[in-house]
Amino acid sequence: xxxxxxxxxxxxxxxxxxxxxxxxxxxxxxxxxxxxxxxxxxxxxxxxxxxxxxxxxxxxxxxxxxxxxxxxxxxxxxxxxxxxxxxxxxxxxxxxxxxxxxxxxxxxxxxxxxxxxxxxxxxxxxxxxxxxxxxxxxxxxxxxxxxxxxxxxxxxxxxxxxxxxxxxxxxxxxxxxxxxxxxxxxxxxxxxxxxxxxxxxxxxxxxxxxxxxxxxxxxxxxxxxxxxxxxxxxxxxxxxxxxxxxxxxxxxxxxxxxxxxxxxxxxxxxxxxxxxxxxxxxxxxxxxxxxxxxxxxxxxxxxxxxxxxxxxxxxxxxxxxxxxxxxxxxxxxxxxxxxx
Amino acid sequence: xxxxxxxxxxxxxxxxxxxxxxxxxxxxxxxxxxxxxxxxxxxxxxxxxxxxxxxxxxxxxxxxxxxxxxxxxxxxxxxxxxxxxxxxxxxxxxxxxxxxxxxxxxxxxxxxxxxxxxxxxxxxxxxxxxxxxxxxxxxxxxxxxxxxxxxxxxxxxxxxxxxxxxxxxxxxxxxxxxxxxxxxxxxxxxxxxxxxxxxxxxxxxxxxxxxxxxxxxxxxxxxxxxxxxxxxxxxxxxxxxxxxxxxxxxxxxxxxxxxxxxxxxxxxxxxxxxxxxxxxxxxxxxxxxxxxxxxxxxxxxxxxxxxxxxxxxxxxxxxxxxxxxxxxxxxxxxxxxxxxxxxxxxxxxxxxxxxxxxxxxxxxxxxxxxxxxxxxxxxxxxx
Ligand SMILES: Cc1ncc(C[n+]2csc(CCOP(=O)(O)OP(=O)(O)O)c2C)c(N)n1
Ligand SMILES: [Mg+2]
Numbered sequence: 188x189x190x191x192x193x194x195x196x197x198x199x200x201x202x203x204x205x206x207x208x209x210x211x212x213x214x215x216x217x218x219x220x221x222x223x224x225x226x227x228x229x230x231x232x233x234x235x236x237x238x239x240x241x242x243x244x245x246x247x248x249x250x251x252x253x254x255x256x257x258x259x260x261x262x263x264x265x266x267x268x269x270x271x272x273x274x275x276x277x278x279x280x281x282x283x284x285x286x287x288x289x290x291x292x293x294x295x296x297x298x299x300x301x302x303x304x305x306x307x308x309x310x311x312x313x314x315x316x317x318x319x320x321x322x323x324x325x326x327x328x329x330x331x332x333x334x335x336x337x338x339x340x341x342x343x344x345x346x347x348x349x350x351x352x353x354x355x356x357x358x359x360x361x362x363x364x365x366x367x368x369x370x371x372x373x374x375x376x377x378x379x380x381x382x383x384x385x386x387x388x389x390x391x392x393x394x395x396x397x398x399x400x401x402x403x404x405x406x407x408x409x410x411x412x413x414x415x416x417x418x419x420x421x422x423x424x425x426x427x428x429x430x431x432x433x434x435x436x437x438x439x440x441x442x443x444x445x446x447x448x449x450x451x452x453x454x455x456x457x458x459x460x461x462x463x464x465x466x467x468x469x470x471x472x473x474x475x476x477x478x479x480x481x482x483x484x485x486x487x488x489x490x491x492x493x494x495x496x497x498x499x500x501x502x503x504x505x506x507x508x509x510x511x512x513x514x515x516x517x518x519x520x521x522x523x524x525x526x527x
Numbered sequence: 528x529x530x531x532x533x534x535x536x537x538x539x540x541x542x543x544x545x546x547x548x549x550x551x552x553x554x555x556x557x558x559x560x561x562x563x564x565x566x567x568x569x570x571x572x573x574x575x576x577x578x579x580x581x582x583x584x585x586x587x588x589x590x591x592x593x594x595x596x597x598x599x600x601x602x603x604x605x606x607x608x609x610x611x612x613x614x615x616x617x618x619x620x621x622x623x624x625x626x627x628x629x630x631x632x633x634x635x636x637x638x639x640x641x642x643x644x645x646x647x648x649x650x651x652x653x654x655x656x657x658x659x660x661x662x663x664x665x666x667x668x669x670x671x672x673x674x675x676x677x678x679x680x681x682x683x684x685x686x687x688x689x690x691x692x693x694x695x696x697x698x699x700x701x702x703x704x705x706x707x708x709x710x711x712x713x714x715x716x717x718x719x720x721x722x723x724x725x726x727x728x729x730x731x732x733x734x735x736x737x738x739x740x741x742x743x744x745x746x747x748x749x750x751x752x753x754x755x756x757x758x759x760x761x762x763x764x765x766x767x768x769x770x771x772x773x774x775x776x777x778x779x780x781x782x783x784x785x786x787x788x789x790x791x792x793x794x795x796x797x798x799x800x801x802x803x804x805x806x807x808x809x810x811x812x813x814x815x816x817x818x819x820x821x822x823x824x825x826x827x828x829x830x831x832x833x834x835x836x837x838x839x840x841x842x843x844x845x846x847x848x849x850x851x852x853x854x855x856x857x858x859x860x861x862x863x864x865x866x867x868x869x870x871x872x873x874x875x876x877x878x879x880x881x882x883x884x885x886x887x888x889x890x891x892x893x894x895x896x897x898x899x900x901x902x903x904x905x906x907x908x909x910x
Contacts (some may be wrong), residue, residue: 256690
């Protein structure tokens with residue numbers, strides 16, 4: 188075991204994959220000499236050569252499309268989109284080709300590629316540097332969507348993403364890049380579709396992934412003081428989704444709050460809440476609530492703390508889970524927040 | 528102080544001859560005119576070699592078969608056998624000529640319009656039409672045939688061509704990738720990103736633009752102010768050429784050159800072939816809404832098949848007997864295709880769940896089960 192930041196864990200995973208598999212190639216904008224703007228690819232070109240890690244022209248659609256072609260020649264590309272919001276130029280390639288290629292060619296063309304995104308906010312980035320774009324990809328059949336919350340998971344999930352026969356959208360919470368944790372290196376790939384219970388509790392389940400996991404854990408600590416024993420489930424992978432772990436937890440606690448940093452409307456949190464309700468209805472003592480970012484464009488850095496779902500917002504939601512059998516009437520008051 | 532300022536360009540743009548070497552000929556390269564006569568000096572002074580007689584006869588034969596296939600496919604659409612068919616009647620010199628310059632292990636990245644190119648690659652015509660019949664998205668194995676699935680999102684396939692070409696080159700193979708694209712799609716960003724990537728990585732890619740004058744209804748004049756689409760190469764450092772796309776000999780000559788150059792490590796090449804789409808965009812389109820009948824009649828006089836045939840006859844390379852033979856072959860090809868397409872294809876709804884992922888996700892397993900139940904219930908009702 189070594190103590191690594193998430194950034195170092197990701198870098199180590201790339202190194203180990205490059206060492207073990209000659210077909211792994213890393214490319215994108217500034218990933219070569221510079222080592223990426225977040226240094227995730229630090230030293231790869233120096234240590235493994237331009238052949239294995241190289242800079243490309245500045246064109247996201249080109250980067251992803253080039254990776255599609257390289258897969259057809261038997262490579263396993265790992266490409267970096269410099270920031271969440273700069274992946275949009277590649278959206279057509281991702282949705283129309285990366286996600287569909289296996290299906291539209293009856294399995295003949297496989298795309299074992301990874302598209303890495305530094306994503307989400309909390310680091311004081313100016314506009315277009317803090318989007319949570321995971322729902323766009325999770326909505327698209329054919330893509331696996333992964334988001335680690337610890338250095339150990341970052342290592343194991345990235346190793347799995349590179350070995351995986353399907354294309355993986357790998358969402359790295361940039362606010363957690365510098366968070367430290369114990370990592371086994373060289374380590375094993377971490378299988379997808381297995382959520383982790385980060386903290387056991389009996390009263391309520393908080394479900395989160397990526398940047399929201401530390402928020403949920405902090406909220407759980409704070410809730411203890413209020414007398415609630417909170418369980419925290421970290422999804423790790425959005426697709427494939429681990430219904431078993433989630434449902435087992437909620438059936439036991441009977442209450443559930445989904446915490447996501449992304450906008451709430453039509454987001455991953457909505458999907459999670461629906462799945463919980465479908466599977467755990469008879470065990471639920473209260474409606475499943477969502478705590479999310481606001482449904483506004485991601486704000487300027489000086490206001491992002493207001494946007495981000497923090498511990499207090501999570502605790503407020505927990506408090507509204509009808510502990511005293513009083514129904515939550517907030518949804519009945521349509522004038523809420525208005526003149527009334 | 529730094530010893531020497533690094534040049535911002537990898538090559539001096541003012542170096543004698545560089546700009547000239549990237550630009551196309553001012554007029555499209557033409558070897559054979561509309562009457563079938565060899566044009567003296569038509570190679571534009573570039574010294575494109577005249578293709579061999581053998582290559583030309585074979586190209587002509589495949590154009591005859593390709594035309595018959597295309598007409599048959601349009602007929603199959605009218606009979607309800609195909610969901611849609613984008614005809615390439617009139618563009619045979621492009622589709623056949625470009626493919627004839629390739630080896631079987633070279634890669635082709637076709638669009639929806641390039642079915643004639645696919646059968647020229649000897650892909651089974653029924654497999655070729657699987658997409659358009661609507662039983663699956665692609666009927667052949669792209670890896671085995673080194674031919675990508677026909678691409679509909681415009682220009683996106685060209686970046687794949689650059690990627691596979693780069694990948695093959697890295698593996699030490701001398702295969703080349705040829706990407707087809709239409710005139711309208713050259714306005715798409717991916718066309719430009721593909722040219723740029725191919726140039727920067729010196730990838731062995733031939734970009735082949737079939738300028739058939741329309742993007743559905745929109746004429747080229749509304750698409751670009753460039754003097755020719757082949758002028759779009761120079762900005763990326765990609766040498767380019769324009770060619771009479773109804774002159775199969777010229778198409779072959781230029782593609783032969785571009786392919787050999789790429790194979791020898793010379794990097795990408797852009798070709799604009801001037802041709803014309805004689806039919807509507809697809810069977811669902813009404814071309815009378817945006818073009819005059821006279822225009823079509825005029826292009827009929829520049830027919831690519833008649834032109835090459837006239838030249839081959841004048842050279843004694845084909846005669847009446849050979850023409851009859853090939854016509855009969857094309858007829859047999861169309862008849863066999865029609866018969867096979869008259870069979871109702873069996874499509875298995877359960878196959879919907881295959882190949883979304885390597886292994887189905889839990890949702891897919893659930894949905895597969897639901898659909899199986901629905902089908903079982905339907906069958907029970909019918910019994
Ligand atoms: C990205 C994208 N936008 C729009 C379309 C719809 N569309 C299909 S074909 C076509 C015209 C393309 O014209 P051109 O590139 O000249 O090729 P042609 O059809 O003439 O062979 C359009 C607009 C599409 N397929 N993809
Ligand atoms: Mg066109």
